[in-house]
Amino acid sequence: MHIYDLTVPQLSATLRNLDRWLTLASAHAQDHQVSVDSLLNARLAPDQYMLVRQIQVACDNAKYIAGRLAAKEWPSHPDTESTFEQLRSRIGSVLEYLGTFARDDFEEVERRKIKLPWMKEDEWLAAYDYLVGFALPNFYFHIVTAYAILRHKGVKLGKNDFLGRLPIQS
């Protein structure tokens, strides 16, 4: 299996699912007369990131995964979103970035040493260790936590919204 197939299409599909949840959350706020802030600032524990931050970090993880594995510069996003529309625009920007990737971009991946910002100078992860043991779990961590916060706040979402459309064959 090519590392492109492990990453770019699924990261994109998941961000498109997230985008749809935010549309539903925005409609929920309007329908139930709750403020957008009460959703965006919601969290499940006092020392947990709020919804808005979960979404920002999920977006960042998606761009980091593709960008780090291909050593390709990613767009900067300054974490200033305060509306669902702005968050959806950030998702759109990451989707656009992911859309620039092709299989060729990952040619060097086997030899790449992934250094994360918090690592000591001489520390690194092998590309596949980074992907399987850190990057994918961490991406889903923030995606699922965003979903869980929305569910906790009463937004009508279900497992099918999480999974999205599956590439079923027949």
Next chain:
Amino acid sequence: MHIYDLTVPQLSATLRNLDRWLTLASAHAQDHQVSVDSLLNARLAPDQYMLVRQIQVACDNAKYIAGRLAAKEWPSHPDTESTFEQLRSRIGSVLEYLGTFARDDFEEVERRKIKLPWMKEDEWLAAYDYLVGFALPNFYFHIVTAYAILRHKGVKLGKNDFLGRLPIQS
């Protein structure tokens, strides 16, 4: 990357993390004089699976992923757990099952058609589509939701507990 490396070690590592959270949750219940049931029956939305069910399903997903991709029979678990110890024993049983896998077991994976119980008779997923687009997201869905419920109930967990030990090199 071999499909074994994409699945068995990381599923096992994640279940070992989950096992550790349950030890902490059990200690939390004792320290704070809260009943084990109030944790095991907790959920974040009225129509969401309770913690105990999230853990059962996460365990099932781990065995299904390896079992389906290798067409190897998995152990049955009848969903009767009502204590942290019983849940940890179920995790242990799945870890033991995952420990029986080797690279060779996945030799036929490219040709395998994965049929899920809810699919129509002629429907199937290609093995890698199943893994990347359904099985891994679904596994992490239940793992992260279990983590989120524990966090919501005040169990002291943090991101490092979620990620576990990373295979950092230097």
